[in-house]
Amino acid sequence: MPDKIPFNKISFTEKREVLRKRKELERKLEEKYSLTGQDFNANLEGLFHANYLKYWDYIQLETLLSLQRPRTDFADEKIFIVYHQITELYFNLILWEIDQLTKILPPKADILLNKIQRINRYLSQLTHSFDIMVEGMDVMQFRQFRMALLPASGFQSKQFREIEICCTDFVNILNKDYQNQLTDKADISEVFEFIYWKQGASETNPQTGETKETLTSIQFQEKYRDEFIKLANDVHDTNLLRLYELLPENDEQSKIKKENTKLALRELDTLININWRLAHFKSAIRHLIDKESIAQATGGTNWQKYLPPRFQKVIFFPNLWTEEEKNEWGKKWVESLRGK
Ligand code: HEM
Structure with a gap:
C-alpha cells in the first residue's frame, strides 16, 4: 500500500x-x-x-572526517592517510567475517563459502584501488612527507597481521626455513620469533655487515606481540584452513560444496598473498626508486628483497596448491612485466 x-x-x-x-x-x-x-x-x-535519526549522526561523519591529521603541509599526504584508513576499514570487515565464522562449529559449508567470497570481494577492491597509491600521489611530495613519518610503516598494521593469523595454521606464516622443522604442536609463544615478517624487519649495516632488527619492528612487537600470540592460540582450531578441513565429504552434495570452498580459498590466497602484495610492491617501486638512488625505505628494511611475493612465498593454504603452483608462486606478474 x-x-x-x-x-x-x-x-x-x-x-x-x-x-x-x-x-x-x-x-x-x-x-x-x-x-x-x-x-x-x-x-x-x-x-x-525521540528525534529522527540523521544520516550524519549515524555515519559519524564529523568524527570520521576529524581523523585525518597530516604531519606536513604537502597536499598529497591526505591521500596517503585516507587510503590507509580505507584499507584498515576493509581489513576490519574481513576480520568481522572471520570472527563470525570462528563461532560456527562445526562449520556450515554455505556460510563458510559465502563469507570467504565476501572477504575476496574486499581484497579485490583493495588490490584494484592500490593504483591510488601508485599513480595517484605525487612522487616528489611523497618522498618528502614520508620522511616526517619515520619510523611508522604499514608494516605495523595490526589488522593485516591478525588476518594472516586467522587464515591459517601459525606454522604457515613462519619463515620458510623453519616451517619444515616445526610441527603443529609447537608452542606459539616460542616459535613467534620465526614469524616470516621479522625477516623483512631487519637492516644490515653496509660497513660491518651486521644485521639488526628495525625500530619499526621492535615497537610493533612491544605493542602487539602478546595479543598476536593469544589470537593465534584462540584460532588454533578455528582458523579458515581448519574450518575448511572440518567440512564433511560424505556425499556428492557436500563434496561439491567443499570443492567450491577450496576454490574460494585458493582465490583468497592469490588475492592477499600475490595480487595485493604485488600492487603494494609496485607502489614502493614507484615511490622509493629513482634512476640515481633508492630513496630511504620507510621502516628501514631491505624491502626490495623482502616484499616480492615470489621471495616471501607466504601461502595460507599450501595443501590446496600443487607443488608446481607453489614453485611458481608470484612469478607470473614479473614475467608479464618483462613481456611489456
Ligand atoms: C606509496 C605507498 C606505500 C609505500 C611506498 C609502502 C612501502 C612499504 C615498504 C617499503 C614496506 C616494507 C617495510 C618498511 O620498510 O617499512 C611496507 C610494508 C608494508 N606496508 Fe606499505 N607502502 C605503501 C602503502 C601501504 C598501504 C596503503 C598499506 C595499507 C595498510 C600498506 C601496508 C603495508 C603492510 C601490511 C606491510 C607489511 C608487508 C609484509 O610484511 O609483507 N602499505 N610498505
Missing part, C-alpha cells in the same frame, strides 16, 4: 489490514519489553519524544 495516502482515505479492507499489522507489531514489541522487565508504555512515550 502506498505510504503517503492518509489513513482516512483508504478503503475499509485496507484499513483493517493496516490495523491488524499494527496490532501484531504492538504485541511483538510488548513481548520484547516485558522479556527484559521494561515498561512498554514508557518506551513508546520515549519513541514519541
Whole structure:
C-alpha cells in the first residue's frame, strides 16, 4: 500500500489490514519489553519524544572526517592517510567475517563459502584501488612527507597481521626455513620469533655487515606481540584452513560444496598473498626508486628483497596448491612485466 495516502482515505479492507499489522507489531514489541522487565508504555512515550535519526549522526561523519591529521603541509599526504584508513576499514570487515565464522562449529559449508567470497570481494577492491597509491600521489611530495613519518610503516598494521593469523595454521606464516622443522604442536609463544615478517624487519649495516632488527619492528612487537600470540592460540582450531578441513565429504552434495570452498580459498590466497602484495610492491617501486638512488625505505628494511611475493612465498593454504603452483608462486606478474 502506498505510504503517503492518509489513513482516512483508504478503503475499509485496507484499513483493517493496516490495523491488524499494527496490532501484531504492538504485541511483538510488548513481548520484547516485558522479556527484559521494561515498561512498554514508557518506551513508546520515549519513541514519541525521540528525534529522527540523521544520516550524519549515524555515519559519524564529523568524527570520521576529524581523523585525518597530516604531519606536513604537502597536499598529497591526505591521500596517503585516507587510503590507509580505507584499507584498515576493509581489513576490519574481513576480520568481522572471520570472527563470525570462528563461532560456527562445526562449520556450515554455505556460510563458510559465502563469507570467504565476501572477504575476496574486499581484497579485490583493495588490490584494484592500490593504483591510488601508485599513480595517484605525487612522487616528489611523497618522498618528502614520508620522511616526517619515520619510523611508522604499514608494516605495523595490526589488522593485516591478525588476518594472516586467522587464515591459517601459525606454522604457515613462519619463515620458510623453519616451517619444515616445526610441527603443529609447537608452542606459539616460542616459535613467534620465526614469524616470516621479522625477516623483512631487519637492516644490515653496509660497513660491518651486521644485521639488526628495525625500530619499526621492535615497537610493533612491544605493542602487539602478546595479543598476536593469544589470537593465534584462540584460532588454533578455528582458523579458515581448519574450518575448511572440518567440512564433511560424505556425499556428492557436500563434496561439491567443499570443492567450491577450496576454490574460494585458493582465490583468497592469490588475492592477499600475490595480487595485493604485488600492487603494494609496485607502489614502493614507484615511490622509493629513482634512476640515481633508492630513496630511504620507510621502516628501514631491505624491502626490495623482502616484499616480492615470489621471495616471501607466504601461502595460507599450501595443501590446496600443487607443488608446481607453489614453485611458481608470484612469478607470473614479473614475467608479464618483462613481456611489456
Ligand atoms: C606509496 C605507498 C606505500 C609505500 C611506498 C609502502 C612501502 C612499504 C615498504 C617499503 C614496506 C616494507 C617495510 C618498511 O620498510 O617499512 C611496507 C610494508 C608494508 N606496508 Fe606499505 N607502502 C605503501 C602503502 C601501504 C598501504 C596503503 C598499506 C595499507 C595498510 C600498506 C601496508 C603495508 C603492510 C601490511 C606491510 C607489511 C608487508 C609484509 O610484511 O609483507 N602499505 N610498505
